[in-house]
Amino acid sequence: MSGHTHPCCKIGPSILCADLSCLADECRKMIHSGADYLHLDVMDGHFVPNLTFGHPIVKCLRPKMPDIYFDMHMMVQNPERWVESMADAGANQYTFHVEACEDIPALCRKIQESGMRVGVGLKPGTPVETILPYSDLFDVVLIMTVEPGFGGQSFMEDMMSKVQYLRTNFPYLDIEVDGGVGPNTIDVVAEAGANMIVSGTAITGASDPSQVIALLRNSVENAIQKSQLER
Ligand code: DX5
Ligand code: ZN
Numbered sequence: 001m002s003g004h005t006h007p008c009c010k011i012g013p014s015i016l017c018a019d020l021s022c023l024a025d026e027c028r029k030m031i032h033s034g035a036d037y038l039h040l041d042v043m044d045g046h047f048v049p050n051l052t053f054g055h056p057i058v059k060c061l062r063p064k065m066p067d068i069y070f071d072m073h074m075m076v077q078n079p080e081r082w083v084e085s086m087a088d089a090g091a092n093q094y095t096f097h098v099e100a101c102e103d104i105p106a107l108c109r110k111i112q113e114s115g116m117r118v119g120v121g122l123k124p125g126t127p128v129e130t131i132l133p134y135s136d137l138f139d140v141v142l143i144m145t146v147e148p149g150f151g152g153q154s155f156m157e158d159m160m161s162k163v164q165y166l167r168t169n170f171p172y173l174d175i176e177v178d179g180g181v182g183p184n185t186i187d188v189v190a191e192a193g194a195n196m197i198v199s200g201t202a203i204t205g206a207s208d209p210s211q212v213i214a215l216l217r218n219s220v221e222n223a224i225q226k227s228q229l230e231r
Pocket of ligand 1: 014015016017039041073146147148149150151152153178179180181198199200201202
């Protein structure tokens with residue numbers, strides 16, 4: 001389902017650790033700082049030991065920023081349950097976890113039919129082989145570089161072998177990374193071949209988020225350019 005051009009760099013801040021009482025303002029701040037999309041973390045207290053928000057909040061946010069791409073990171077059990085509600089709320093990408101899903105092909109089709117891009121997330125302990133049989137059915141693979149549930153954790157560099165494997169075998173796939181990504185860790189992420197970069201505390205906690213976003217983008221764009229020259 002992916003295109004046939006090399007996927008470009010996109011930076012998607014996670015607002016998990018921002019001031020959620022001013023969600024729209026925090027999101028606008030990210031967009032004005034140069035974000036390409038917003039990564040919105042949905043947690044249900046079952047799949048992960050934490051709670052955030054669901055589709056009612058997304059529905060309120062959408063009219064305030066009609067053109068922004070919303071990537072819903074669904075850290076929930078029974079991800080099939082929220083597809084219609086998220087599509088109706090205005091989500092653009094529905095990223096579910098394979099560990100929470102019983103019928104991966106059915107869920108991928110359901111998401112696609114509802115008009116959203118299909119994202120498949122893998123927790124650190126889940127091998128990349130789990131999703132290979134369904135590679136025609138998804139648009140984005142999300143490689144978690146922390147255990148999902150909380151912002152501000154340490155980046156797991158050993159997850160880069162999954163990113164490298166996917167980039168080698170699926171040159172046109174959107175590969176997203178999430179967890180502990182910031183100025184100190186972006187270079188290995190970029191070298192491995194990820195092009196959709198989620199970053200939470202490193203961006204929202206910075207005094208100048210635009211500087212951090214520019215730095216992340218620079219690293220990824222350089223790596224993409226380098227890999228294209230090597231072909
Ligand atoms: C963790 C979330 C992440 C998190 C990233 O479960 O999925 O999106 O907010 O935050 P940092 O970049 O601080 O690890
Ligand atoms: Zn996330």
